[in-house]
Amino acid sequence: MEVLxxxxxxxxxxxxxxxxxxxxxxxxxxxxxxxxxxxxxxxxVAILLPFTFVIQGFTxxxxxxxxxxASIYYGAMYGGAISSITLGIPGASTAVATTFDGRPLxxxxxxxxxxxxxxxxxxxxxxxxxxxxTGFAPLLASVALNFGNPEIFALMLxxxxxxxxxGGDDFPKTIFSICFGLALSAxxxxxxxxxxxxxxxxxxxFSHGIRFLVLAIxxxxxxxxxxxINTSRYGSSMSNVEVNFASIVYALKQFKGAWKGTLIGSFxxxxxxxxxxxxxxxxxxxxxxxxxxxxxxxxxxxxxxxxGVAAPEAANNSASTGxxxxxxTLGIPGSPTTAVLLxxxxxxxxxxxxxxxxxxxxxxxxxxxxxxxxxFVAVAVNIMFIPIFLWMLRMPFTILAPTIFVLSLVGTYAxxxxxxxxxxxxLVGFGGFFMxxxxxxVAPAVLAIVLGPIAEPTLRQTLLQYETFTIFFTRPIAGxxxxxxxxxxxxxAIQLILRKMRSKA
Amino acid sequence: xxxxxxxxxxILGIFSIYLMWKSGDPPAWNPSIPRFANxxxxxxxxxxxxxxxxxxxxxxxICTIWIGINWVLKRSPQSVSEEPxxxxxxxxxxxxxxxxxxxxxxxxxxxxxxxxxxxxxxxxLKFLGRHTWFLTLTISTSLPIVSFFxxxxxxxxxxxxxxxxxxxxxLYDIFL
Numbered sequence: 001m002e003v004l005x006x007x008x009x010x011x012x013x014x015x016x017x018x019x020x021x022x023x024x025x026x027x028x029x030x031x032x033x034x035x036x037x038x039x040x041x042x043x044x045v046a047i048l049l050p051f052t053f054v055i056q057g058f059t060x061x062x063x064x065x066x067x068x069x070a071s072i073y074y075g076a077m078y079g080g081a082i083s084s085i086t087l088g089i090p091g092a093s094t095a096v097a098t099t100f101d102g103r104p105l106x107x108x109x110x111x112x113x114x115x116x117x118x119x120x121x122x123x124x125x126x127x128x129x130x131x132x133x134t135g136f137a138p139l140l141a142s143v144a145l146n147f148g149n150p151e152i153f154a155l156m157l158x159x160x161x162x163x164x165x166x167g168g169d170d171f172p173k174t175i176f177s178i179c180f181g182l183a184l185s186a187x188x189x190x191x192x193x194x195x196x197x198x199x200x201x202x203x204x205x206f207s208h209g210i211r212f213l214v215l216a217i218x219x220x221x222x223x224x225x226x227x228x229i230n231t232s233r234y235g236s237s238m239s240n241v242e243v244n245f246a247s248i249v250y251a252l253k254q255f256k257g258a259w260k261g262t263l264i265g266s267f268x269x270x271x272x273x274x275x276x277x278x279x280x281x282x283x284x285x286x287x288x289x290x291x292x293x294x295x296x297x298x299x300x301x302x303x304x305x306x307x308g309v310a311a312p313e314a315a316n317n318s319a320s321t322g323x324x325x326x327x328x329t330l331g332i333p334g335s336p337t338t339a340v341l342l343x344x345x346x347x348x349x350x351x352x353x354x355x356x357x358x359x360x361x362x363x364x365x366x367x368x369x370x371x372x373x374x375x376f377v378a379v380a381v382n383i384m385f386i387p388i389f390l391w392m393l394r395m396p397f398t399i400l401a402p403t404i405f406v407l408s409l410v411g412t413y414a415x416x417x418x419x420x421x422x423x424x425x426x427l428v429g430f431g432g433f434f435m436x437x438x439x440x441x442v443a444p445a446v447l448a449i450v451l452g453p454i455a456e457p458t459l460r461q462t463l464l465q466y467e468t469f470t471i472f473f474t475r476p477i478a479g480x481x482x483x484x485x486x487x488x489x490x491x492x493a494i495q496l497i498l499r500k501m502r503s504k505a
Numbered sequence: 506x507x508x509x510x511x512x513x514x515x516i517l518g519i520f521s522i523y524l525m526w527k528s529g530d531p532p533a534w535n536p537s538i539p540r541f542a543n544x545x546x547x548x549x550x551x552x553x554x555x556x557x558x559x560x561x562x563x564x565x566x567i568c569t570i571w572i573g574i575n576w577v578l579k580r581s582p583q584s585v586s587e588e589p590x591x592x593x594x595x596x597x598x599x600x601x602x603x604x605x606x607x608x609x610x611x612x613x614x615x616x617x618x619x620x621x622x623x624x625x626x627x628x629x630l631k632f633l634g635r636h637t638w639f640l641t642l643t644i645s646t647s648l649p650i651v652s653f654f655x656x657x658x659x660x661x662x663x664x665x666x667x668x669x670x671x672x673x674x675x676l677y678d679i680f681l
Binding site: 170172173175176179180182183186190192193195196197198199200222226229230396398399401402403405406409410413414417419422423426429430433434435437438439456459460463464467 | 506509510513517524527528530532533543546549550551552553554555556557558561562564565568569571572575581582583590591594595598599602603606607609610613614618622625626629630633634635636644648652656660662664665
């Protein structure tokens, strides 16, 4: 009851006109930044961090600036789905999984269904996550605190194993894609020994590593567009979408079939989100994988299933709240964006950590209250803007395609201010186009590129600490996760053998 | 498609071997260390810097051999496909659109982002899209202007201007 009392007071403070106004502005900025290829929540929060000093000077506390930045974070999580669905390009890595079924739905003229499913699943995911955050914060924080390197690597392995099912029937191509992505993520300086490695052809641009956005925008912005032009022949298959009351009602009815994915995504997203160094991207990818694997007909996934949109969207929103938990209770950021938020809290004079809840309740509870308010604002703004997003689809492809190319090139440069990255992004796009034609699955490679920088150090540190691979099977938490991962890796082979045995019989 | 499948597998196999080779590079500050000394465990039990990429490259090589075996045995859809890798439309599209993108990149170095955006949009909208001059010039002009106000002015991300830099100096005075 004490928690509810604090929460009620916090919501009242979050509803004050200044804080509510900042939440609305933050959500709109976040939606735009999240939807823009090349810019994600971390870019928006980082770029606007200096502006919060103006807000702090005006309001005199740290609560309003934090509400502003947290609202951008929320808005960006919703916004990432918009470009994933309408353009086929994830606005940020957190929305990669949304493209898998969101894009096919849009191509079938069901963009409004995908957008509504994304908005509603995001709302439900964030709401469930907010409730979990409010009620079970101390318990969940202690669980996350117990995760060491073996547990985190086991979780990464489980993510890869879960994803192996997305590569279709061609197992070697799927495994190749995963290893290819992991290898690309290893380019640059080795963070443990400090040695430069994989500097291909001694080109110095590789020394800072191959950045995720370069690969993601190359694959999804250039490669995907070329593939779409090649297959659609500049056709207008995306333009036959009608937005009216009946279509919205239809979209809502379609969402009834997405409850399972939404719930799976909400809980997986929160759980993965609270893990330090994990976050919304692996959460959304895992949620998609689990929803697909537990489906009665996994073959439908990737071709336009509402559940395939709902699961990752619920997960990434849920994870965004989950990632706040270790940041606020332990002082450990759960994602790059929360790392920037953490830096902001320190700059504003707060001390993130276990004592924050007891020493700064006038900061913590209005912030938690603003999570609920921002969530309502985000879903309302998002749904109101759906007709505008669909308008983007009505453009002739000969206008849309060059616009996306321009956004991809400008977005890549704006992220890192490096022309080498822009050249590399275009070349990666050409490579992605050819791989797509030959049916090499790109999704596992994208997952691997994101998780590689987490997987490698945790594996090496585990081996350094325990000097044996068996530790992944013997630790109480890592063991079951690793065993599940091994079973999942061999599942396609087991299914193939069973299929052959059945056909022979 | 069948030939493209095996050629691609071969190229990726070569890349995998190159990846394994590069993983074993000795550090630049101590070239006397033998190649591949870093792909295992050192005396303290720590996996070396080449451990992770070397074994990934090895698995990739195994996968390309596996893809090759599937090709020989005609077990994958691409290995039995009689469709061309790229038909006439695909080849023309890749040359015009891909070539346009390379031209765009080159123009960024000369005319900056905003000049290159204008030229690329004119090329694409008028010559590939066959839109009217009015629509072409409206979009081609408005996109660099919107980009300038968003990136340079609002976000303070200054994009390269190339040889057009002097034209932007009055705008900097007004907006920045």
